[in-house]
Amino acid sequence: MxxxxxxxxxxxxxxxxxxxxxxxxxxxxxxxxxxxxxxxxxxxxxxxxxxVQRPRHKATGETVTMVGDQDPALMKYFDCTRSSYRxxxxxxxxxxxxxxxxxxxxxxxxxxxxxxxxxxxxxxxxxxxxxxxxxxxxxxxxxxxxxxxxxxxxxxxxxxxxxxxxxxICDKDGLALCSGFSTSHAIPFVNGEPVFEACCRTNIGGYHVTDYLKQLLSLKYPNHMPNLSWEKVEELKMEHCYIAQDYCSEVQLFQRGGNEAEQKTRCWQLPWIPPPMEERPSGEEIARKAAIKEKQGQRLRDMAALKKTNRISELETELEGLEFLLKELENVKESEVQAFLSRTGYVSKQEIESAIVRVTQSLRRSKGEPAEVEEKTESSATEKYPLINISDNMLLPEQLKEKRRQLFLKTTSEGRQRAKQKRFEEEIEREKKNQQDEEKRLENPALYLEQLRAKQRELSDKVEQRKRLKTNGSRMNGNQNLSSNVGRGERLNAVQKERMRLLTTAAFDRGKGEDTFGTKEEDWQLYKLMSKDNDDDDEGPDVDEAELVRVTSRLQDLDPTFVPKLDLGSFQTVSDIPRVRPLTKEDFQITFGVERFRCPEILFQPNMVGVDQAGLDEMAGISMQRFPLKGNAIEERITNSILVTGGSSRFPGIVERLEAGIRKVRPFESLIRVVRASxxxxxxxxxxxxxxxxxxxxxxxxxxxxxxxxxxxxxxxxxxxxxx
Amino acid sequence: MMMMEAEVIEAEMVLPPHLSFKKIQMYEKYPKGQARGRHWKHLKQILQAENYQNYPPNEPNYVNIESPPSMYPAKKYCDLTGFEAPYVDPKTKLRYANADVFRQLRSLPNDYVQRYLALRNAAVVLR
CATH class of the missing domain: 3.30.420.40 (ATPase, nucleotide binding domain)
Structure with a gap:
């Protein structure tokens, strides 16, 4: 040790x-x-x-042997990934x-x-x-x-x-209580010779104490696991651990808290460098940055405007050209129309006209004027679709075709109109709802917030539950780690499972008795259920999810402390540190109070680490019970010279604790003297x-x-x- | 010897493969490429081979000098804090001292629960 x-x-x-x-x-x-x-x-x-460790020498690739501890600085030349201490x-x-x-x-x-x-x-x-x-x-x-x-x-x-x-230090008759690295022994001595017939061994030693401390600390501070090497923990044990005189009262001291417990709590500051403090930018700085931003924005705006004017002038010249062409066309003789048109690149007069309409529209759009086309069509529905109201038998085949086209155009434009109307109404509805919400909030902010939170919780539960049902038909409790215990049988979701069941029954039913499949209409429904398409078809959760998103975003706006619940599988740390907080010096401290005496306590209560054997103090009593020679006050002489030794006997307080403990297991008023080895x-x-x-x-x-x-x-x- | 860095040689970290005072060198005894470490009986196997049952029971041996279980009833301590623990969580089987610990305990991921249980040899071992 x-x-x-x-x-x-x-x-x-x-x-x-x-x-x-x-x-x-x-x-x-x-x-x-x-x-x-x-x-x-x-x-x-x-x-x-x-x-011993047998790492590979990196440069030569040779496996070498090293005994004992090494200078960690020199271990960089060796590859220890496949060899640990043995x-x-x-x-x-x-x-x-x-x-x-x-x-x-x-x-x-x-x-x-x-x-x-x-x-x-x-x-x-x-x-x-x-x-x-x-x-x-x-x-x-x-x-x-x-x-x-x-x-x-x-x-x-x-x-x-x-x-x-x-x-x-001890007499010729006595008892050695030796607590070593992996075991502890009680060996009585008579006339300076050990009596192994009466000795006993408990499989607890310094190794277990260090291991216990290491495990406890790494469970308590999962983030600092790399810092908790065996050697470091051993050092902590040597420096800070002690034996409590009475474990229960000592632990109560810590449970109650207070000054004494605080004094007994040790803190190990891990190396920590404070992150460079972000200085609050001065007003000047802010103004300068804003100016730069503004300047960049202006440049972009200018560029956009320039582009726009360019496009407008381009379109205008095109329009002028087209109008000129149209005028020219009017002056051209009937017989020369074809020749004229072929020179301009257009096929017919209509094409030029439609081009004019197109250019005017895009011109209007680029000028930012509202497109009046649709309103126009509304006002002039009869003009635009002149053929609709004329009955079929009065029309020529071409006109009939034209009528059908007009009909189609009319229905689609009307449909568009309707959809627009609906959107508009929805917008109004939402606006109204928001207004009501706002009124409620202003009426009683606290209550409103509380209600909102409750609603959020309820909704998120609902959505989660549905999700769970979907992924897994029969999960009992929600707060179990989803990713960790999805077993083989649980991979399919409920719908998929049902599908598998149908498929297997269908497969196994074949050839059993008379095949009556298909005589009834419902039979064919089976195929629908089997088909893969209906895996994700329920509408319900979507509504809830949308509402959840709305409520959550509103909560985030109103409540600065609100943190939306994260997905189930996400890892939760032991302490409830909010995620966004910057790390401080305190996050790099390993504090241990109870652990200081909890770990060496296993020498006295091996039960704490699941070893069902007597502890150090009881071992003395057991050794005395096993003692073959009785009488002549030999037992008295032995318990009057108990020597505590071994690496794990160096914990402060062990002698006093042993004396008290042995007094409990020995007859009333026995002579008991416990001494520590030199x-x-x-x-x-x-x-x-x-x-x-x-x-x-x-x-x-x-x-x-x-x-x-x-x-x-x-x-x-x-x-x-x-x-x- | 092999080509090693000067500081490694100077620190004498590496055990020399050949030692004059040995009658059989390591590389002769355990030639390269042979399965190592398999043939060493573990303590359990060693003790079985000792056949202690063939010797008088009052003769001390490695097995019979072991301490019996403690006479005191085993106290129950909180797995997380080490406080005395009056309660057991039926779900995780962890012992806990109070409501605060319980809250903490319920937020633990499953592998941490198992590690806490393993500390007192109570973890569920899957074979």
Missing amino acids: SSFSKTRRPQRQTDYDTFPPSCPIVIDNGASTFRIGWAGEPNPRITFRNV SPFDNNVVYQFEIMEYILDYAFERMGADGSRVNHPVLITECACNPVQSRSKMAELLFENYGVPSVAFGVDAAFCYKYNQRLG DPVLDAWRGAAAFASSGQFYVQTFNRDDYFKKGEDWVRQYRLRYTI
Whole structure:
């Protein structure tokens, strides 16, 4: 649980050769951190995070191996997309010995090992009651790969207890409560020896605390997920988390709010640069801009006017020419008409006349005068359609044709007239409605607004419901995410479903009994239903939708706070931040109050993260219950020397909380003393280093021959004696 | 060694592929192109192979040293805030402390609900 990101990469040691082959190498192989050093020294030489990553080197394309944490600045040369951090541990047991081998390679290499083998005895830690498979694999790896002469295995918590016993912090009878990275252990000691028969393990550790915090924060701040890296959250945990003396009362403090809760709330300001403030343009500026705009507008207007006059003069000359032509034509003799016309390019007199009409009309239009054509036709209906009122039998075939044409023209123009009339009336109607609306609004603005809102809601609900019905026949609740749970069966809308049903029944009914299809008229209706055309034919929603659009736009005009409800599928953030607000510094803050003690609380209540096991305080009681030796006040002596250790024991308040918790599970007036290890993280290695430096260490190691001769059963029962 | 950037070499980031003190090198043991990582038994499989049932029950082993469930009744906490939670939302199955949280909870998209539930191992797992 150390802050890895700050540790520098360990230097390769240069004094490897100065140590005699008899000097043991001591390894604390923790699930989170690997420590290696020389027996008898006060501190490990090399410490790194117990992980391996195998990214691809971008330039060469080669897959390389990296152990421990790396300088993030140098990771740009590597492609890590397909490799993440990998640990040799499953829970607290080593299972992935390929990764373990990389780690040991790196560890020995950093220790400065050279020559053809690692010619030093090795003492390595393992978890309590390590499965024999894991233990023998580790022994084999050390013997076969590194040529280690002999090895010894011991439990980290035991080394830690022994080390603190030597320091006088705990007694020879006592209990080690060790909360590590992936697990927590309670191991009682009698006469300085661990009693594994009475120990217990809960699968909760620092990993779970960090993970819980990370998850909670990223759920609370989905936008800041990229900032919440594992390393950063680990850092936050180390810096801010604490153990509440009583979770419930502490949480109530925050529920009530107030000064104390505020003081206990921490805030992490993410890097945030205020957007460049838009300065209010000065009056001068506004005027200048308006002038420019006006100028541009004027230019466009001028251009349009020029174009117009050009066109008018063009048309006028054309009209003059045509009129002149007509006059000329009158003067031309009957016999020369054809020749004259062929010279001008027109076929007949009528054509010239119609051209004149056309040009006059467009001239009038371009001059902006109202087109009087239609009114004219109205007044002169009888003149324009002279043939309509004459009965057919009085007309020649050509005239009959002409009459039909006139009839057609008349009906279409009348139809146009009617449509125009209708539009006009509608306009008046709308105007009236708006006026009424306005009056109502002026009468009582608040009430009006409220009514409008209600109406908008009602309409939008209605429209939505219809939409839903259309897309899906049987949806129960409206506020579920539409896009997320459209299953296979739900893709068709109601109409499509009905169609499918009809088609399938039709297909399956074939050849069943006598075929009477088609004898009744209704049978043929079926085809209409089957055809695809009637998928979208209801008029109702259109009216509602139009009304909804009207009401919504009116609301938007009147009510500045009104935000139209967005489509159902759209994502809603947890907090109700209005979308349009510009982001401020506060949006880039990660605040955590309850989380500070909620996360480490899982050490005491594993139930909170769904682990159905006893918490740290109860574990002490369970360990005492499992204790085989009774009487002689041994239990009293044990609970009077409870040592708390391991990386997760560094939370402030843990000792006090443990004492209170253990008091609850132990008999009334028991002696209970809880102490913290001198260094909860390093003591295990130090204890092991001290142990390995004693002369009696060699008795407890075994070599390659022992390992292969004595067999698996012996390896399984191998147990270190910690008191030397 | 391979062509690497000077600063990468200087930082000694990359584990050298050949180490003199090893009897078998990594590239010999795990040749390139072979399926890696598959053959490592996970803890569950390791424990099954240990055959703990063949040994006396009072002998401590990895399985029987596990802590039993807590004697205290499990307290229910609000999934969002961590407050004590008297209520459960029947729709999402999330626990909540008060009306404010409820409102917030109902506005959560489904995957967030599932993630909250997964935090206490109560999510619906589709297989």
